[in-house]
Amino acid sequence: MSIEARIGIIGGNGWLGSAIAQAAVSSGSIDPTRLTLSGRSDRRVDIPGAKWTHDNKNLVERSDVVVLSVRPDQFPGVLIDARGKLVVSVMAGVSAQTIADGTNTHEIVRSIPNAAAAIRRSFTPWFATASVSAENKRVVHQLFEACGESAEVPIEFHVDYCAGMTGTGAAFPALLAEALVAHAVSQGLPPDFAKRAAKGLVAGASQLFASGDVDPADIVKEMIDYRGLTAAALQAMLDGGFNHVVASGLEAAAAKAATIIRN
Ligand SMILES: NC(=O)c1ccc[n+]([C@@H]2O[C@H](COP(=O)([O-])OP(=O)(O)OC[C@H]3O[C@@H](n4cnc5c(N)ncnc54)[C@H](OP(=O)(O)O)[C@@H]3O)[C@@H](O)[C@H]2O)c1
Numbered sequence: 001m002s003i004e005a006r007i008g009i010i011g012g013n014g015w016l017g018s019a020i021a022q023a024a025v026s027s028g029s030i031d032p033t034r035l036t037l038s039g040r041s042d043r044r045v046d047i048p049g050a051k052w053t054h055d056n057k058n059l060v061e062r063s064d065v066v067v068l069s070v071r072p073d074q075f076p077g078v079l080i081d082a083r084g085k086l087v088v089s090v091m092a093g094v095s096a097q098t099i100a101d102g103t104n105t106h107e108i109v110r111s112i113p114n115a116a117a118a119i120r121r122s123f124t125p126w127f128a129t130a131s132v133s134a135e136n137k138r139v140v141h142q143l144f145e146a147c148g149e150s151a152e153v154p155i156e157f158h159v160d161y162c163a164g165m166t167g168t169g170a171a172f173p174a175l176l177a178e179a180l181v182a183h184a185v186s187q188g189l190p191p192d193f194a195k196r197a198a199k200g201l202v203a204g205a206s207q208l209f210a211s212g213d214v215d216p217a218d219i220v221k222e223m224i225d226y227r228g229l230t231a232a233a234l235q236a237m238l239d240g241g242f243n244h245v246v247a248s249g250l251e252a253a254a255a256k257a258a259t260i261i262r263n
Pocket of ligand 1: 010011012013014015016017038039040041042043056069070071072074077078079090091092112113114115167169
C-alpha cells in the first residue's frame with residue numbers, strides 16, 4: 001500500500017533529503033505529486049511530478065508530514081508552524097523537545113538514516129514522541145522501509161546512540177577494509193589486487209548478512225569451534241583487544257555527540 005499522506009521535505013535538495021525523496025518515489029511508496037521539496041538555493045534533483053519551493057510555509061501548507069532534512073546548525077533558520085502535523089527529523093543531535101519548540105507541534109519523530117539510503121539499504125532507527133498517532137507511525141515506517149529497513153526504538157537516547165553506530169554507514173567496514181589492504185600490501189600483494197580483495201570480502205559479507213536471518217555471534221562461534229586458520233585470526237584479534245577498540249570508538253562517537261546535542 002502506498003503512502004496516502006502528503007510529504008514535504010525541507011532540505012529536499014540536500015544529500016539525504018533528496019535520497020529519501022528518490023527512494024520513496026522509485027520504490028513506488030509514494031506518488032511524486034504528493035511530495036513537496038524545498039531548499040534555499042536553486043540546486044535540486046529531478047523528481048518529475050514533485051513540487052519544488054523556496055517557501056517552507058508553503059511546503060507546510062501542502063503537507064501532512066514535514067521531514068526536516070537540514071543540518072543541525074541550519075535548523076534555527078527554519079521558521080515553520082507545523083501545528084497539528086507530524087514533523088520527522090533526520091538531524092543528528094537535535095532533541096525532540098527542541099524540534100517541538102521550533103515547529104509548534106508535539107508530534108515529533110527523530111530518526112537516523114545513513115548513507116546507504118541512496119541505494120535503499122539504510123538501516124533507520126526512529127523514535128516517536130507519545131503524541132504520534134499509530135497512523136502516522138505507519139507512514140514513518142513506510143517511508144523508511146522505502147529507504148531500506150525501518151526500526152522503531154522505545155527511547156530517544158537510542159537514536160542519539162545510533163548516530164555513532166548505524167548512522168556512520170560504510171565507515172566502520174571501510175576502516176576494516178583499509179586495515180586488510182594495508183596488511184596485504186605490507187606482505188607484498190599488489191595494492192590494486194589487495195583493494196579489490198578487501199572490497200570483495202566486505203561486499204560479499206554484506207550480501208550474506210542481507211540475505212537472511214544471520215546472527216554474527218553464530219558465525220564467529222562456528223569459525224572458532226572449527227579451529228582452522230580463521231579461528232587463529234579471530235582469536236588473535238580478540239586477544240589483541242578488538243572488542244575494546246570497537247567499544248572505545250563508539251564511546252568516542254557518543255562523547256562527540258554530547259558536545260553537539262542541542263537540548
Ligand atoms: N549524510 C548522512 O549520511 C546523514 C546521516 C544521518 C543523518 N544525517 C542528517 O541529515 C541532515 C542533512 O544532512 P545532509 O548530509 O543531507 O546535508 P546537506 O546535503 O547539506 O543538506 C541540507 C540541505 O538543507 C537545505 N537547507 C538549509 N536550510 C534550509 C532552509 N531554511 N530551508 C530549506 N532548505 C534548507 C540546504 O539547501 P541550500 O543549499 O539550498 O541552502 C541543503 O541542501 C543533517 O541534519 C544530518 O545530521 C545525515
